[in-house]
Amino acid sequence: MSSAKPVVLTGDRTTGPLHLGHYVGSLRARVALQHTTQQFLLLADTQAMTDNVGRHRKVTDNVIEVALDYLAAGIDPGLSTIFIQSQVPELAELTQYLLNLVTVSRLERNPTIKDEIRLRGFERDIPAGFLTYPVSQAGDITAFKATLVPVGDDQLPMIEQTNELVRKFNSAVERQVLVECEAVLSPVTRLPGIDGKAKMSKSLNNAIPLGASADEIKKAVNRMYTDPQHLRVDDPGQVEGNVVFAFLDAFDTEPATLEELKAHYRRGGLADSVLKRRLNDHLQALLEPIRQRRQQFSMDRGEVLNILRQGTERARQVSGQTMSEVKAALGLNYFG
Template sequence: MTNATQPIILTGDRTTGPLHLGHYIGSLRSRVQLQHEAKQFLLLADTQAMTDNVGRHQKVTENVVEVALDYLAVGIDPDKSTIFIQSQVPELAELTQYLLNLVTVSRLERNPTIKEEIRLRGFERDIPAGFLTYPVSQAADITAFKATLVPVGDDQQPMIEQTNELVRRFNLTVGREVLVECVAVLSHVPRLPGIDGKAKMSKSLGNAITLGATPDEISKAVHDMYTDPNHLRVSDPGQVEGNVVFMFLDAFDPDTAAVDEMKAHYRRGGLGDSVVKRRLNERLQALIAPIRERRMQFERDRAGVLEILRQGTMRAREAAGATLSEVKGALGLNYFGS
């Protein structure tokens, strides 16, 4: 178990679908390591996922267990990391309500992350209120556990800045240090594109390789991967930059010297796409096979997985409840002495 002097980390995923290799390279591997170095809370963000899935709530709830299975399959240990369900910790919703009083609508609309996500979803001015205010919900998630470190991508830095703004505003308002500021832990791993070359890898876009993919699904995905459209013959010089196969090899092939040699050969010509894809397929099959096997083992005991989530959620409620009690006390909302 983690030592009380260790840093507290909060991280998590929206429960809108099974996790894929983009999640694995971007965060899951580091979370497995971090659980040995810090007190880690892993949030299954179903409440947040509801903010832009109106009418698709069943998809959100069904994927809670799917994401939990992925966590367990990659090596998250529930004895070292607290895995919990956001919607089942009502203390987070109450803390969100108090923090909402400390931020304006115009400040939320200026948040670069929110602005970009509103654009991507085509909301324009028809923005669901829950979606607009989810940075405050995220701030509650972080501050409820007094997390000091929050692993995020570059695009999420504005969310951490807004969290710290709210922490400072709250502490100034009540005249004492109650909530704790956090630090963004940035991933140094480039974001993986989809197998079609598009910037975003997503199961819903059909351009992702999930962590539970079968051997045939992996082989088909690699076969369909975007390479260099001008590399028509084996003898033609090929372009490595923007070539999805080489981007995946950079991410998953530990033999960097061999990959560098393949890149040089590809650039000068004489190396076919099929050879490069064959190597990548071998690497991905070896990587995913044990993850898939562990996932299948956990899936056979879904009741056991739900029990892990129940216990983790109880621990999360205890931690969040302690912070909420401090917050309510600082605001004078402890009418009955508790």
């Protein structure tokens, strides 16, 4: 596949509506990148099935919800190709070939997978599909010959493993078929949960959805973890590890003023309530137009499905061309 623009592959597991952690992690980068790249945006329902056995309805129901979030956040289907992973069988076929190039022990050493296994309490009862999802992700990326992949810093081991597989495949077939990619990191690679935990997650009830109402945003900000030692306004406060400041770092539009607030907080005399009001104002300004656009798109879900249908057809065309090259390189073109 040739293109004058760099090719970008990005996406999310469709286990729930997107939240502010997704937004700062890579979503706002995707909105910007669509103007200068050829972007494929994947709704990863197949990957989401790997640890949602018996909860498949939750996965399929959320396909449309995540699509609504993308559209509301500013993804333009005229500029980006939005498609559903399970409806592009070429991805599963390419994954099958790539699985032959990696060992179980290498997959188990992947830091991202190790963290996710620990988080889910799998121990040795790891679903095979979940263990091999780095290979599935590699298949998604390489099927589109993507050179750029917007990710959070926790996904860097996945990009490394993708490039390992690309090199192994090209070496095995003695030609350059697949291409390596590089990660595109946001200035804010991860947003903590409002409770101070390291990761924002809907399942931990510490996230702010992109479609949150004004009242939900205000309540979430008021719940935010600050500095437990900052008991009185006059007490010096801790900026590091303070969730309110972490959010202000991500969303405040006046960095010079923010630095002054940090200095004031450290020496004492600045109330948490002042910071929370400032953060609430910034989040309300950011999320209100997103919420309004989401409501508008949700009024015509048939059109959203049509966008996904057209995007999926386009994704099949592009990934099909890559698969033709892969199968030819492997000698699997028996009938010409």
